[in-house]
Amino acid sequence: MLLTVDRLKTYFHTSEGIIRAVDDVSFKIERGRILGIVGESGCGKSMTAMSIMRLVPSPGKIVGGNINFDGHDLLKLSNEEIRRLRGDRMAMIFQDPMTSLNPVFTIGEQIAEILRTHRGLKKSAALERTESLLQNVGIPDPARRIREYPHQMSGGMRQRVMIAMAISCEPSLIIADEPTTALDVTIQAQILRLLKGLTDSLNTALILISHDLGIIAETADEVGVMYAGKVVEYATTKELFANPLHPYTIGLLESIPRFGEVKEDRLRTIKGVVPKLSELPEGCKFNPRCKYVIEKCNNAEPELIDTGVGHLVRCWVDLNKSKSK
Numbered sequence: 001m002l003l004t005v006d007r008l009k010t011y012f013h014t015s016e017g018i019i020r021a022v023d024d025v026s027f028k029i030e031r032g033r034i035l036g037i038v039g040e041s042g043c044g045k046s047m048t049a050m051s052i053m054r055l056v057p058s059p060g061k062i063v064g065g066n067i068n069f070d071g072h073d074l075l076k077l078s079n080e081e082i083r084r085l086r087g088d089r090m091a092m093i094f095q096d097p098m099t100s101l102n103p104v105f106t107i108g109e110q111i112a113e114i115l116r117t118h119r120g121l122k123k124s125a126a127l128e129r130t131e132s133l134l135q136n137v138g139i140p141d142p143a144r145r146i147r148e149y150p151h152q153m154s155g156g157m158r159q160r161v162m163i164a165m166a167i168s169c170e171p172s173l174i175i176a177d178e179p180t181t182a183l184d185v186t187i188q189a190q191i192l193r194l195l196k197g198l199t200d201s202l203n204t205a206l207i208l209i210s211h212d213l214g215i216i217a218e219t220a221d222e223v224g225v226m227y228a229g230k231v232v233e234y235a236t237t238k239e240l241f242a243n244p245l246h247p248y249t250i251g252l253l254e255s256i257p258r259f260g261e262v263k264e265d266r267l268r269t270i271k272g273v274v275p276k277l278s279e280l281p282e283g284c285k286f287n288p289r290c291k292y293v294i295e296k297c298n299n300a301e302p303e304l305i306d307t308g309v310g311h312l313v314r315c316w317v318d319l320n321k322s323k324s325k
């Protein structure tokens with residue numbers, strides 16, 4: 001297994017109390033596979049990613065669990081060791097490329113810098129490789145583009161540059177955190193196709209984070225649905241869409257717009273809002289918003305249980321059984 005995240009806990013100790021941003025999250029991913037992580041804003045998707053990269057911002061702290069990456073116990077590595085892995089063996093693509101690109105250097109200089117640092121390439125070799133990387137991510141006329149600054153490029157092109165940077169050292173793991181949220185729909189589809197193609201051709205594992213289950217459906221092999229810091233459902237994409245078992249997943253599925261639907265029809269979003277993580281209810285964290293709620297849900301939190309076919313769900317109500325009746 002390339003990456004195993006086991007019972008990961010990342011908490012923020014704040015004046016409002018302990019915020020359990022990531023609370024007992026486990027999953028695995030193999031090379032060549034795409035794992036989608038989906039959930040509404042604030043459910044802990046980015047903090048899960050940041051924990052794997054060991055980039056959790058203060059006052060956040062990883063307080064429990066294990067992360068094994070390619071034989072490395074990530075939580076035990078020194079800062080220097082983790083820095084060497086980052087960008088080289090594992091890379092992250094952020095939602096907003098402008099925050100990760102440096103405005104005062106050209107695209108070429110920024111990618112070449114990574115190749116010099118991690119791969120020890122000389123200037124001319126680094127530039128040559130940079131050109132071929134830009135070509136790989138579908139940037140036309142790379143010899144010219146290499147001399148451009150980030151602000152001279154469109155959002156879609158900048159995101160391609162970010163992807164080129166992420167794959168520059170051929171990492172075995174890429175985490176893409178909402179890589180297409182800032183882009184319009186056509187460009188979004190192109191970028192997703194590109195990421196999927198690269199996962200195949202480079203045999204990379206990809207963790208794709210999105211709040212949009214539609215994007216996940218088209219791209220991921222497996223899906224983890226997160227709610228309030230926890231994985232509430234986990235299955236292959238095919239299984240999850242054919243047989244969703246958690247009321248939250250069902251709500252997310254119902255809120256995906258379908259082709260031909262009039263606008264009014266598709267406003268079937270889940271009622272209520274994500275609770276503040278410092279003010280979570282007793283029992284199942286989803287209970288105030290759940291339409292299947294029973295007494296038990298208010299008293300005790302369900303475990304994440306395997307229903308038999310590697311389809312895991314954290315819910316007291318057996319929707320599987322009630323469906324087959």
Ligand SMILES: Nc1ncnc2c1ncn2[C@@H]1O[C@H](COP(=O)(O)OP(=O)(O)OP(=O)(O)O)[C@@H](O)[C@H]1O
Binds near residue numbers: 012040041044057277
């Ligand atoms: N600097 C911080 N201080 C305190 N709490 C924080 C901080 N950063 C994040 N959190 C908490 O961690 C939770 C999870 O944040 P995270 O960024 O992982 O959410 P997300 O699922 O990526 O949301 P989004 O879809 O908006 O990107 C948040 O709800 C917030 O309560």
Ligand SMILES: [Mg+2]
Binds near residue numbers: 045046047177
């Ligand atoms: Mg996020």
